[in-house]
Amino acid sequence: MMIFKVCHACDRIIGEIELDDLTSHDSHPIMDIVGNVAYALCTDCVRDMETEPSNVYH
Ligand SMILES: [Zn+2]
Secondary structure, eight states: OOOEEEEEETTEEEEEGGGGGGGGSSSSSOOEEEEEEEEEEEEEHHHHHHSSSSSSOO
């Protein structure tokens, strides 16, 4: 069964993967699975979080 992998932060579709392959795909850690959508973080959002870990927006 194919499921969509979607970025949890920007809702961009990262790709499609086999549900059976979830555990072997660790480049985008799966945060949550709802129906046939697996929420992860795309590389852009991961980089944003890593480069701006403590920014406070007022
Ligand atoms: Zn993203």
